[in-house]
Amino acid sequence: HGLASFSLSPRQSPSPQRKRRSWRRSSLKGTKRRQSLPPIHQDITELSKSISLELPEPDRLSALLLSSFQFSAQKLQQILQGDGSLRPEAFQAQVQLVSEGLKQHLQTLEQNGTIKLCIEEPGGQQPSPALRKSVAQVNDYIARFSAECQAWDQLLLRYQRNSEDAARQLEQSRGGTGWAEPVPHLQTSQAQVLRSKPNYRxxxxxxxxxxxxxxxxxxxxxxxxxxxxxxxxxxxxxxxxxxxxxxSRTFRPLENSPVRRLLAAPARKGPALG
CATH class of the missing domain: 1.20.5 (Single alpha-helices involved in coiled-coils or other helix-helix interfaces)
Known part of the structure; x- marks a missing residue:
């Protein structure tokens, strides 16, 4: 099987049914079927729609790359403005400089035919087995990362709900008699044990x-x-x-005593024999 070519035309986009099936395959095993999470930015899909369909495919691809960069710069500016660490004039000047460089680079890629090679069919040339294996491996990684991302999103939402429930119960306990209602997922016996304990607070x-x-x-x-x-x-x-x-006071008078001098005197050598 040949590799699918990259195309920006609407007729080459996958059908909604095909998209839903791919999301279902990447969902976690053992969980119920559910609707996938919405994209982070809803206006991402408007990037390609704003590009005219009458342009050639290489020009549309270049315009899409440039629009993607401008969209990312706009989102980054909004984030930096939130914490007050941005100088708008300097940031706009930097974005303009990078945009001009990107335009020149895209023109170079269009002139040497690189962008055209990304869009056109490979001309009947079959990819090598090593390339097919690499593509299959990359697709498998993408599916696994998508499933893991969805799993983390579900876990984050669940912990957020639990945190909100705990905060609400804490506020109720502070505003009332000091008793917190038992957690809903506890069994009846556990709730009774909690109610039987004194109010330590x-x-x-x-x-x-x-x-x-x-x-x-x-x-x-x-x-x-x-x-x-x-x-x-x-x-x-x-x-x-x-x-x-x-x-020192007790033993100082004994330093000059005869006994100390006798003990300190060197021993005499005896007469030599024979």
């Missing part, structure tokens, strides 16, 4: 003064312990200094 609020006094008392005890540790270290150092002073 109310208990903490009632005992707030006692807990504050206990905190102050613990701080005072901690300071007292630090003072005792410092006093113990100073006492130990004082005892060590006193011990060294008593030792």
């Amino acid at each position: 109310q208990i903490l609020e009632e005992q707030g003064e006692v807990l504050g006094s206990m905190e102050l008392l613990l701080d005072e005890l901690q300071r007292a312990v630090k003072l005792l540790e410092a006093f113990g270290e100073e006492s130990q150092q004082g005892l060590q200094r006193l011990s060294r002073w008593l030792a």
